Amino acid sequence: MLVADIVSVVKPYLFKNKTNLYYMKIYFYCILTVLFLSSCANIIMPDGGEKDTSAPNLAKIYPPSKAINFKEKKITFYFDENIAANNWNDFFFISPLLKGEIKHKIKNKELTLFLDDTLKDNTTYSLILNNCIKDVNEGNILKKLEYLFSTSEQIDTLTIKGKLIDAKTLEPKKNTWVFLHKESLIDSLSFKSKPTYITKSNDEGYFSFGNINDLKYNIFSISGLDFTYQEGDEIGFKNELIYSGKDSNLIIYMSDPLYKKDTIKTTDTLEQVESKLTGSLNIESNLDTNIIIQLYKGDKLYKEDFFSKSPYIINNIPAGEYTLYLIIDDNNNHIWDTGSFAIKQQPEKVYFYEKPVNIRTNWDLEVNWAISE
Numbered sequence: 478m479l480v481a482d483i484v485s486v487v488k489p490y491l492f493k494n495k496t497n498l499y500y501m502k503i504y505f506y507c508i509l510t511v512l513f514l515s516s517c518a519n520i521i522m523p524d525g526g527e528k529d530t531s532a533p534n535l536a537k538i539y540p541p542s543k544a545i546n547f548k549e550k551k552i553t554f555y556f557d558e559n560i561a562a563n564n565w566n567d568f569f570f571i572s573p574l575l576k577g578e579i580k581h582k583i584k585n586k587e588l589t590l591f592l593d594d595t596l597k598d599n600t601t602y603s604l605i606l607n608n609c610i611k612d613v614n615e616g617n618i619l620k621k622l623e624y625l626f627s628t629s630e631q632i633d634t635l636t637i638k639g640k641l642i643d644a645k646t647l648e649p650k651k652n653t654w655v656f657l658h659k660e661s662l663i664d665s666l667s668f669k670s671k672p673t674y675i676t677k678s679n680d681e682g683y684f685s686f687g688n689i690n691d692l693k694y695n696i697f698s699i700s701g702l703d704f705t706y707q708e709g710d711e712i713g714f715k716n717e718l719i720y721s722g723k724d725s726n727l728i729i730y731m732s733d734p735l736y737k738k739d740t741i742k743t744t745d746t747l748e749q750v751e752s753k754l755t756g757s758l759n760i761e762s763n764l765d766t767n768i769i770i771q772l773y774k775g776d777k778l779y780k781e782d783f784f785s786k787s788p789y790i791i792n793n794i795p796a797g798e799y800t801l802y803l804i805i806d807d808n809n810n811h812i813w814d815t816g817s818f819a820i821k822q823q824p825e826k827v828y829f830y831e832k833p834v835n836i837r838t839n840w841d842l843e844v845n846w847a848i849s850e
Contacts (some may be wrong), residue, residue, distance in 0.1 A: 484811070498845045517757060533557060533610060534558075535617055538555070538624065540552065552584045552592070553821045558586060560610050560612060562712065570786075572674045572676060592633075600627065601626070602627070603687060609775070625688055638684065639696075639725075641698055642729070643732075644731060645732060646715075648765055649683075650678055651679065653678045653679060654701070655729070656676075657696055660693040669756065670705075672704055693719065694721065708735065709735070732824040734816065736813075739794075754838040755836070758772075758841075759841055765786060767806040769781060769803070773800040773833070795836070798833045800829075830844070
């Protein structure tokens with residue numbers, strides 16, 4: 478209702494008796510009420526705007542990254558918004574390792590690292606802070622942040638790169654430690670002492686050592702949380718020495734040295750198999766060696782057979798879809814042998830057939846499988 482409408486209603490009563498204070502009060506109260514309501518009617522509360530999906534931006538670092546002749550005891554990172562730590566102990570590391578822990582402090586938009594240990598001479602250090610920092614408001618994570626400094630007059634620039642693969646499943650090994658030991662280290666100490674350089678594989682299994690010295694190294698990987706072998710850890714290694722700056726396409730296969738053979742997950746008796754609707758699998762291959770053929774249903778080993786030459790024929794397979802694996806049985810012991818660092822033995826090679834194998838009733842399925850060793 479407009480002010481004029483209110484006035485038209487109360488005005489006759491008001492001026493019917495000009496000395497009537499009661500009607501005058503009503504008149505003024507109505508005017509004030511309408512003015513208040515009209516002033517509030519068009520107020521629109523602001524919305525929150527678009528959600529912040531951006532990670533914190535690094536505004537400045539002191540001392541700057543790639544500093545040489547480094548002698549500082551702390552490093553400060555300045556961001557464009559308030560920050561918090563994100564699983565710091567899981568992601569943060571320095572390479573080469575220091576004896577003690579690097580302490581950190583976060584205050585509003587600043588992160589400070591404290592270097593209390595004595596640094597080695599003529600060494601380039603890499604501080605890895607990937608996924609360590611997030612913003613306070615939305616928890617957006619800064620995926621990549623690295624800092625370099627050198628105690629000499631130059632930054633080392635050589636690299637070693639590669640990929641970690643699970644030797645049995647052929648899946649990439651992500652977020653897994655990889656480390657380098659200098660050539661002079663005794664082999665038996667490789668999994669019992671702290672390495673020279675360390676890094677971690679990414680979500681696709683790839684790893685990279687950057688800014689390392691021009692030396693020969695032993696390279697190892699381990700699935701545990703620290704840098705020494707514990708029972709149950711998977712390990713990987715190369716038998717030969719690795720050269721910095723030259724080896725950039727390494728493939729390291731990881732396995733559990735204490736791996737136990739998969740158990741066949743089927744309760745079918747011979748009579749049950751023969752009564753089912755079954756088919757056969759005929760595999761032609763270019764291999765001329767002892768092999769193991771495994772058929773999986775989901776993640777369960779359903780059937781396994783052993784052959785010394787092609788074709789590989791498997792009968793009485795219940796109709797259905799299977800995953801096909803082929804293992805090179807080097808020692809003809811009818812089991813998959815894992816890697817052994819003690820005798821410098823790599824895991825036996827496993828190959829995965831990329832397409833599902835569909836077994837049909839009373840059907841002989843032929844598969845041509847060319848293996849490139």
